[in-house]
Amino acid sequence: MAQLYYEDVNVGDEVTPLPKNASSQQLVKYAGASGDYYQIHYDDGFARNNGLPGIIIHGALKNAFLGQLVTDWMGPEGQLKKLSVSYRQMDLPNDDLVCKGNVTDKRVEDGVGIVECEIALHNGEGKATTPGKAIVALPMRGS
Amino acid sequence: MPDESVITDEMRSHLDVESDPITYDVEKGAVVKFAQAIGDTNPLFQDEPAARNGPYGGIVAPPTFLRSLIAGEPKEEFPRPFPNNLDGGSEYEFFEPIRAGDRITVTKAIVDLSERQGRLGTMLFTTAETRYVNQLGQLAATQRTTGISYATPAEEE
Numbered sequence: 001m002a003q004l005y006y007e008d009v010n011v012g013d014e015v016t017p018l019p020k021n022a023s024s025q026q027l028v029k030y031a032g033a034s035g036d037y038y039q040i041h042y043d044d045g046f047a048r049n050n051g052l053p054g055i056i057i058h059g060a061l062k063n064a065f066l067g068q069l070v071t072d073w074m075g076p077e078g079q080l081k082k083l084s085v086s087y088r089q090m091d092l093p094n095d096d097l098v099c100k101g102n103v104t105d106k107r108v109e110d111g112v113g114i115v116e117c118e119i120a121l122h123n124g125e126g127k128a129t130t131p132g133k134a135i136v137a138l139p140m141r142g143s
Numbered sequence: 144m145p146d147e148s149v150i151t152d153e154m155r156s157h158l159d160v161e162s163d164p165i166t167y168d169v170e171k172g173a174v175v176k177f178a179q180a181i182g183d184t185n186p187l188f189q190d191e192p193a194a195r196n197g198p199y200g201g202i203v204a205p206p207t208f209l210r211s212l213i214a215g216e217p218k219e220e221f222p223r224p225f226p227n228n229l230d231g232g233s234e235y236e237f238f239e240p241i242r243a244g245d246r247i248t249v250t251k252a253i254v255d256l257s258e259r260q261g262r263l264g265t266m267l268f269t270t271a272e273t274r275y276v277n278q279l280g281q282l283a284a285t286q287r288t289t290g291i292s293y294a295t296p297a298e299e300e
Contacts, residue, residue: 001185001186020182026180026182029179029180030180030181032176032180033173033176033177033179033180033181033211034177034180034210034211035211035213036210059230059232059233060207060210060230060233061181063207063210063233064181064183064205064206064207064210065181065182067205067206067207068181068182068183068185068205071183071185071205071206072185076187076197076198077198079237080206080237081236081237082234082235082236082237083206083207083234083235083237084232084233084234084235085232085233085234086231086232087229087230087231087232132232
Protein backbone atom coordinates (compact mmCIF):
# COMPACT_ATOMS: atom_id res chain seq x y z
CA MET A 1 0.00 0.00 0.00
CA ALA A 2 1.23 3.45 -0.89
CA GLN A 3 2.07 5.84 1.92
CA LEU A 4 0.63 9.36 1.91
CA TYR A 5 2.78 12.13 3.40
CA TYR A 6 1.62 15.35 4.97
CA GLU A 7 3.66 17.48 2.58
CA ASP A 8 1.99 15.91 -0.45
CA VAL A 9 -1.56 16.80 0.62
CA ASN A 10 -3.24 20.08 -0.28
CA VAL A 11 -6.57 21.57 0.71
CA GLY A 12 -9.06 20.67 -2.01
CA ASP A 13 -7.36 17.38 -2.90
CA GLU A 14 -9.62 14.45 -3.56
CA VAL A 15 -9.54 11.40 -1.31
CA THR A 16 -9.17 8.40 -3.62
CA PRO A 17 -12.79 7.28 -4.21
CA LEU A 18 -13.85 3.83 -2.97
CA PRO A 19 -16.67 2.09 -4.85
CA LYS A 20 -18.84 -0.35 -2.92
CA ASN A 21 -21.84 -2.51 -3.70
CA ALA A 22 -23.34 -4.36 -0.75
CA SER A 23 -25.08 -7.63 -1.62
CA SER A 24 -27.64 -9.19 0.71
CA GLN A 25 -24.93 -11.76 1.47
CA GLN A 26 -22.63 -8.97 2.66
CA LEU A 27 -25.35 -7.66 4.97
CA VAL A 28 -25.65 -11.12 6.53
CA LYS A 29 -21.87 -11.36 6.92
CA TYR A 30 -21.83 -7.92 8.52
CA ALA A 31 -24.68 -8.87 10.85
CA GLY A 32 -22.65 -11.86 12.01
CA ALA A 33 -19.35 -9.99 12.32
CA SER A 34 -20.82 -6.98 14.13
CA GLY A 35 -23.48 -8.68 16.23
CA ASP A 36 -26.23 -6.43 14.83
CA TYR A 37 -29.02 -8.87 14.09
CA TYR A 38 -31.84 -6.39 13.54
CA GLN A 39 -34.01 -8.14 10.91
CA ILE A 40 -34.51 -5.05 8.71
CA HIS A 41 -31.05 -5.86 7.32
CA TYR A 42 -31.72 -9.41 6.11
CA ASP A 43 -35.43 -10.32 6.37
CA ASP A 44 -37.30 -8.72 3.48
CA GLY A 45 -40.79 -9.39 4.88
CA PHE A 46 -39.78 -7.99 8.26
CA ALA A 47 -38.35 -4.87 6.61
CA ARG A 48 -41.50 -4.31 4.52
CA ASN A 49 -43.70 -4.75 7.61
CA ASN A 50 -41.67 -1.93 9.15
CA GLY A 51 -42.52 0.42 6.31
CA LEU A 52 -39.24 0.00 4.47
CA PRO A 53 -38.94 -0.70 0.74
CA GLY A 54 -37.05 -3.91 1.59
CA ILE A 55 -33.88 -4.75 3.47
CA ILE A 56 -31.54 -1.79 4.01
CA ILE A 57 -27.81 -1.50 4.60
CA HIS A 58 -26.68 -1.19 8.25
CA GLY A 59 -25.71 2.40 9.01
CA ALA A 60 -22.65 1.01 10.76
CA LEU A 61 -21.61 -0.85 7.57
CA LYS A 62 -21.73 2.44 5.67
CA ASN A 63 -19.65 3.87 8.51
CA ALA A 64 -17.17 1.01 7.96
CA PHE A 65 -17.02 1.77 4.21
CA LEU A 66 -16.19 5.40 5.01
CA GLY A 67 -13.54 4.23 7.48
CA GLN A 68 -11.95 2.15 4.72
CA LEU A 69 -12.08 5.15 2.36
CA VAL A 70 -9.84 6.99 4.79
CA THR A 71 -7.54 4.16 5.92
CA ASP A 72 -6.89 3.09 2.29
CA TRP A 73 -6.06 6.68 1.33
CA MET A 74 -3.80 7.57 4.29
CA GLY A 75 -1.64 4.44 4.04
CA PRO A 76 -0.28 2.18 6.79
CA GLU A 77 1.66 4.91 8.66
CA GLY A 78 -1.32 7.25 8.79
CA GLN A 79 -3.44 7.38 11.94
CA LEU A 80 -7.17 7.92 11.92
CA LYS A 81 -8.00 10.29 14.79
CA LYS A 82 -11.66 11.02 14.26
CA LEU A 83 -14.42 9.59 12.08
CA SER A 84 -17.94 10.98 12.15
CA VAL A 85 -20.93 10.18 9.97
CA SER A 86 -24.60 11.22 9.77
CA TYR A 87 -27.19 8.83 8.45
CA ARG A 88 -29.36 11.13 6.32
CA GLN A 89 -30.96 8.57 4.05
CA MET A 90 -31.19 4.79 3.93
CA ASP A 91 -29.25 2.81 1.32
CA LEU A 92 -30.25 -0.39 -0.39
CA PRO A 93 -28.29 -3.51 -1.29
CA ASN A 94 -27.06 -3.97 -4.87
CA ASP A 95 -26.76 -0.21 -5.41
CA ASP A 96 -23.53 1.17 -6.86
CA LEU A 97 -22.27 3.24 -3.95
CA VAL A 98 -19.18 5.43 -3.95
CA CYS A 99 -17.33 6.78 -0.91
CA LYS A 100 -15.67 10.10 -1.68
CA GLY A 101 -13.90 12.86 0.16
CA ASN A 102 -11.97 16.11 -0.07
CA VAL A 103 -9.26 17.66 2.05
CA THR A 104 -10.65 20.69 3.89
CA ASP A 105 -7.77 21.66 6.19
CA LYS A 106 -4.15 20.82 7.01
CA ARG A 107 -2.01 22.02 9.87
CA VAL A 108 0.90 20.98 12.07
CA GLU A 109 -0.05 20.47 15.73
CA ASP A 110 2.75 19.69 18.18
CA GLY A 111 4.90 18.47 15.32
CA VAL A 112 2.19 16.19 13.94
CA GLY A 113 0.71 16.68 10.48
CA ILE A 114 -3.06 16.85 10.85
CA VAL A 115 -5.36 16.66 7.82
CA GLU A 116 -9.13 17.10 7.88
CA CYS A 117 -11.47 15.76 5.21
CA GLU A 118 -15.12 15.98 4.35
CA ILE A 119 -16.31 12.56 3.35
CA ALA A 120 -19.58 11.05 2.16
CA LEU A 121 -21.12 7.88 0.87
CA HIS A 122 -23.05 8.54 -2.34
CA ASN A 123 -25.82 6.31 -3.68
CA GLY A 124 -26.24 5.18 -7.30
CA GLU A 125 -28.05 8.44 -8.10
CA GLY A 126 -25.09 10.43 -6.85
CA LYS A 127 -26.81 11.66 -3.70
CA ALA A 128 -24.71 11.95 -0.53
CA THR A 129 -26.79 9.81 1.84
CA THR A 130 -24.14 9.56 4.54
CA PRO A 131 -21.93 12.63 4.94
CA GLY A 132 -19.21 12.86 7.54
CA LYS A 133 -15.81 14.07 8.51
CA ALA A 134 -12.43 12.48 9.15
CA ILE A 135 -9.29 13.74 10.85
CA VAL A 136 -6.00 11.91 10.25
CA ALA A 137 -2.39 12.30 11.31
CA LEU A 138 0.04 11.77 8.44
CA PRO A 139 3.77 11.13 8.61
CA MET A 140 6.15 13.81 7.35
CA ARG A 141 8.88 13.16 4.85
CA GLY A 142 12.26 12.77 6.45
CA SER A 143 10.90 12.10 9.93
CA MET B 144 -40.16 25.03 20.43
CA PRO B 145 -43.03 23.04 21.95
CA ASP B 146 -44.67 24.43 25.07
CA GLU B 147 -44.06 21.22 26.94
CA SER B 148 -40.76 19.47 26.78
CA VAL B 149 -40.78 15.73 26.12
CA ILE B 150 -37.64 15.49 28.26
CA THR B 151 -38.65 14.43 31.73
CA ASP B 152 -36.76 14.36 35.02
CA GLU B 153 -36.86 10.59 34.77
CA MET B 154 -35.02 10.80 31.45
CA ARG B 155 -32.50 13.23 32.92
CA SER B 156 -31.83 10.80 35.74
CA HIS B 157 -30.26 8.48 33.11
CA LEU B 158 -27.64 11.03 32.10
CA ASP B 159 -24.05 9.89 32.74
CA VAL B 160 -25.15 6.60 34.31
CA GLU B 161 -22.71 4.04 32.94
CA SER B 162 -23.71 0.55 31.90
CA ASP B 163 -22.02 -2.30 33.72
CA PRO B 164 -18.62 -2.83 32.08
CA ILE B 165 -18.14 -5.74 29.70
CA THR B 166 -14.65 -6.93 28.83
CA TYR B 167 -13.93 -8.49 25.44
CA ASP B 168 -10.91 -10.37 24.16
CA VAL B 169 -10.07 -8.97 20.73
CA GLU B 170 -9.60 -12.26 18.90
CA LYS B 171 -7.55 -12.23 15.74
CA GLY B 172 -10.12 -14.39 13.97
CA ALA B 173 -12.91 -11.96 14.84
CA VAL B 174 -10.86 -9.03 13.51
CA VAL B 175 -10.14 -10.85 10.24
CA LYS B 176 -13.80 -11.85 9.90
CA PHE B 177 -14.91 -8.28 10.48
CA ALA B 178 -12.48 -6.97 7.85
CA GLN B 179 -13.73 -9.57 5.39
CA ALA B 180 -17.36 -8.76 6.17
CA ILE B 181 -16.88 -5.08 5.36
CA GLY B 182 -14.88 -5.99 2.23
CA ASP B 183 -11.66 -4.35 3.45
CA THR B 184 -8.53 -6.13 2.15
CA ASN B 185 -6.03 -3.92 4.02
CA PRO B 186 -3.20 -6.29 5.08
CA LEU B 187 -2.91 -4.52 8.47
CA PHE B 188 -6.32 -5.97 9.34
CA GLN B 189 -5.91 -9.54 8.14
CA ASP B 190 -2.48 -10.53 6.85
CA GLU B 191 -0.36 -11.50 9.87
CA PRO B 192 3.06 -11.68 8.12
CA ALA B 193 2.51 -8.34 6.36
CA ALA B 194 1.07 -6.72 9.49
CA ARG B 195 4.02 -7.94 11.57
CA ASN B 196 6.32 -5.82 9.39
CA GLY B 197 3.95 -2.85 9.58
CA PRO B 198 3.81 0.02 12.08
CA TYR B 199 1.93 -1.99 14.74
CA GLY B 200 3.96 -5.20 14.64
CA GLY B 201 0.83 -7.29 14.11
CA ILE B 202 -2.80 -7.26 13.13
CA VAL B 203 -4.88 -4.28 14.25
CA ALA B 204 -8.64 -3.85 14.01
CA PRO B 205 -10.34 -1.71 11.35
CA PRO B 206 -11.61 1.49 13.00
CA THR B 207 -15.25 0.53 13.20
CA PHE B 208 -14.52 -2.99 14.53
CA LEU B 209 -15.32 -1.41 17.90
CA ARG B 210 -18.96 -1.49 16.87
CA SER B 211 -18.89 -5.28 17.42
CA LEU B 212 -17.83 -4.84 21.07
CA ILE B 213 -21.34 -4.20 22.24
CA ALA B 214 -21.88 -2.40 25.53
CA GLY B 215 -24.05 -3.86 28.25
CA GLU B 216 -27.67 -2.91 28.62
CA PRO B 217 -28.32 0.16 30.78
CA LYS B 218 -29.13 -0.59 34.40
CA GLU B 219 -32.63 0.76 33.82
CA GLU B 220 -34.25 1.03 30.44
CA PHE B 221 -34.40 4.56 29.08
CA PRO B 222 -38.05 5.68 28.82
CA ARG B 223 -38.28 6.49 25.10
CA PRO B 224 -41.25 8.82 24.58
CA PHE B 225 -42.04 7.68 21.02
CA PRO B 226 -42.38 4.30 19.31
CA ASN B 227 -40.04 4.97 16.37
CA ASN B 228 -36.28 5.12 16.56
CA LEU B 229 -33.61 5.98 14.03
CA ASP B 230 -29.84 5.77 14.16
CA GLY B 231 -28.81 9.36 13.50
CA GLY B 232 -25.07 8.98 13.30
CA SER B 233 -21.81 8.13 14.93
CA GLU B 234 -18.62 9.92 15.91
CA TYR B 235 -15.49 7.97 16.80
CA GLU B 236 -12.35 9.33 18.37
CA PHE B 237 -9.31 7.08 18.36
CA PHE B 238 -6.46 7.39 20.84
CA GLU B 239 -4.72 3.99 20.80
CA PRO B 240 -4.68 1.20 18.22
CA ILE B 241 -6.86 -1.87 18.89
CA ARG B 242 -4.55 -4.85 18.50
CA ALA B 243 -5.45 -8.50 18.15
CA GLY B 244 -4.94 -9.89 21.65
CA ASP B 245 -6.06 -6.74 23.46
CA ARG B 246 -8.68 -6.88 26.20
CA ILE B 247 -11.15 -4.04 25.80
CA THR B 248 -13.60 -2.98 28.50
CA VAL B 249 -16.71 -1.26 27.19
CA THR B 250 -19.07 1.07 29.02
CA LYS B 251 -21.82 3.27 27.68
CA ALA B 252 -23.84 6.17 29.05
CA ILE B 253 -26.33 8.69 27.76
CA VAL B 254 -24.56 12.03 27.86
CA ASP B 255 -27.00 14.45 26.22
CA LEU B 256 -30.71 14.88 25.52
CA SER B 257 -32.22 17.45 23.21
CA GLU B 258 -35.44 17.91 21.28
CA ARG B 259 -36.38 19.53 18.01
CA GLN B 260 -39.41 20.00 15.77
CA GLY B 261 -38.91 18.45 12.36
CA ARG B 262 -40.71 16.73 9.54
CA LEU B 263 -41.28 13.77 11.86
CA GLY B 264 -42.96 15.97 14.46
CA THR B 265 -41.29 16.31 17.85
CA MET B 266 -38.01 14.43 17.85
CA LEU B 267 -35.93 13.48 20.86
CA PHE B 268 -32.18 13.26 20.22
CA THR B 269 -30.35 10.96 22.59
CA THR B 270 -26.56 11.12 22.51
CA ALA B 271 -24.72 8.21 24.09
CA GLU B 272 -20.99 7.84 24.59
CA THR B 273 -19.35 4.43 24.52
CA ARG B 274 -15.87 4.22 26.03
CA TYR B 275 -13.32 1.56 25.09
CA VAL B 276 -10.51 1.05 27.60
CA ASN B 277 -7.68 -1.39 26.92
CA GLN B 278 -5.91 -3.79 29.28
CA LEU B 279 -3.33 -1.10 30.12
CA GLY B 280 -6.08 1.18 31.41
CA GLN B 281 -5.70 3.49 28.39
CA LEU B 282 -8.79 5.05 26.85
CA ALA B 283 -8.34 3.59 23.36
CA ALA B 284 -11.40 5.13 21.72
CA THR B 285 -14.80 6.67 22.25
CA GLN B 286 -17.88 6.48 20.09
CA ARG B 287 -20.73 8.97 20.33
CA THR B 288 -23.96 7.79 18.79
CA THR B 289 -27.13 9.79 18.27
CA GLY B 290 -30.51 8.10 18.43
CA ILE B 291 -33.61 9.87 17.16
CA SER B 292 -36.95 8.97 18.72
CA TYR B 293 -40.07 10.29 17.01
CA ALA B 294 -43.84 9.88 16.76
CA THR B 295 -45.23 9.30 13.30
CA PRO B 296 -48.00 11.77 12.37
CA ALA B 297 -50.54 8.90 12.39
CA GLU B 298 -49.76 8.12 15.99
CA GLU B 299 -50.01 11.77 17.05
CA GLU B 300 -53.68 11.92 16.09
